[in-house]
Amino acid sequence: MxxxxxxxxxxxxxxxxxxxxxxxxxxxxxxxxxxxxxxxxxxxxxxxxxxxxxxxxxxxxxxxxxxxxxxxxDHGKADIEKVIKESKKQGKPACLVFLGFNGAGKTTSIAKVARWLIDRGYSVVLAAGDTFRAASIEQLEHHGRKLGVNVIKHQYGSDSAAVIFDARKHAGSKGIDVVLADTAGRMHTDKNLADELKKIIRVNQPDLKVLLIDSLTGNDAVEQAKMFHEMVGVDCVIMAKTDVNKKGGSILSVSYAIQKPILFLGTGQEYGDIKKFNPERFVKDLME
Ligand SMILES: Nc1nc2c(ncn2[C@@H]2O[C@H](COP(=O)(O)OP(=O)(O)O)[C@@H](O)[C@H]2O)c(=O)[nH]1
Ligand SMILES: [Mg+2]
Known part of the structure; x- marks a missing residue:
């Protein structure tokens, strides 16, 4: 100086x-x-x-x-309740599709978000859109039973877009506020994943495409986020397992890479272990 x-x-x-x-x-x-x-x-x-x-x-x-x-x-707020209210005004259930690789935390986060919404007075139905991974449907049904919400499912190997479509129809006819849709998350190189996700989006026009990123992924998190964003356009991100990885850097990097807000942080394995993301508070904590 x-x-x-x-x-x-x-x-x-x-x-x-x-x-x-x-x-x-x-x-x-x-x-x-x-x-x-x-x-x-x-x-x-x-x-x-x-x-x-x-x-x-x-x-x-x-x-x-x-x-x-x-x-x-800081890329604006992903306001899940606002999305639901706007859908309601249009007389249709809100549809949230959860995306991400296997093990990222999609199914667990769907259950947590379901509980979060139920606690706020919304009605929820789950769509077993991961028709690929062994036991994925049973895993979702297990959560559905514990939470007291319906799970719409087809058989393994069936068309995921159709499962989610049925769940939306079910929600529409029963006056249910929100559809939370699970999807498959096979690995990078599998081109079918991109095709399948694109079809899901085309057929169902979800109100929010929520990307699940495992905080433990480290530097690869940014590449994953970009990949899904290029594939189908991500609206917001949930970072799972922030209880296991205390480094906040990948949260910042992912949000910056796709210029999208973080919706929630996953903070454990229980239904209550989910936290609304607050950029200001997060940065203050990081600086300490
Ligand atoms: N510690 C911790 N574990 C999590 C969290 N979210 C998910 N998991 C665990 O991560 C594993 C994979 O989650 P799952 O929801 O099945 O991932 P999916 O393959 O994307 O559906 C499971 O054992 C979950 O219990 C979290 O926020 N914290
Ligand atoms: Mg799953």
């Missing part, structure tokens, strides 16, 4: 050397390289040529850092 008596002027080099020092720590907490570059740019725009007193430097930088982090993750 150039000295001007007790005042200094912040240079680009100051920000660069700050990031050179912080980069490893940021990467280790799973913040993706492109997200770090975004933060570097935001901080340069805010701070370069600012005059500061020697004492105030740290506070100024940490405040700019906080705003840069918020910029990564």
């Amino acid at each position: 150039r000295d001007r008596g007790t005042e200094r002027v912040i240079t680009e080099g100051d920000i660069d050397s700050f990031f050179d020092e912080a980069e490893i720590e940021l990467l280790q907490s799973n913040i993706a390289v492109e997200a770090i570059e975004f933060m570097r740019d935001v901080m340069k725009k805010e701070l370069v040529n600012k005059k500061i007193k020697r004492r105030g430097a740290e506070k100024l930088i940490s405040e700019a850092m906080e705003r840069a982090l918020l910029g990564l993750v």
Whole structure:
């Protein structure tokens, strides 16, 4: 920094050397390289040529850092209740389709979201749209029984789009507010997954496409999010298993990569283990 008596002027080099020092720590907490570059740019725009007193430097930088982090993750609110109310006005049930790889946490999160909605007075039906994975239908039915909600299912191997269509029809005729639809999540290379998901979306025109990301995925989380987003367009994200992986970086990176809000964080295996995501609070906690 150039000295001007007790005042200094912040240079680009100051920000660069700050990031050179912080980069490893940021990467280790799973913040993706492109997200770090975004933060570097935001901080340069805010701070370069600012005059500061020697004492105030740290506070100024940490405040700019906080705003840069918020910029990564603040992509509006995914307001699930608003979506439901708008569907209701149009006289139809809201349809939420859950997407993500096997093991990401789709089925568990559907059960948690169902409970969350029931607690808020909404009626729910589940659609067993994962007709591929062994025991997936039974797993959903198990949750349905425990939660006291109906599960609409066909046979294994049947057309997932049709199962979800039936669940919507069922909900429409019974005046049920929300359809939560499970889907299959086979691996990357399986082209059929893309075809199947595209068909589900085309046939059912869901109100929210909710992507499930396993927090434990680490850096691959960003690639997964981009892949699903390119495939069908994701509206919002649930990050599961944040109780197991305390690093918040992949949450920021995923949200930044597809410029979509985080809806919930999964925080455990029980139905109550789901938390509405609050960007401001999240960034404040991260800075501590
Ligand atoms: N600790 C923890 N485990 C979770 C969470 N969400 C899901 N799981 C577990 O992750 C595993 C896979 O979840 P599942 O819902 O079957 O994933 P799916 O294949 O995407 O449907 C199960 O053992 C779940 O209990 C979470 O937020 N925290
Ligand atoms: Mg499942």
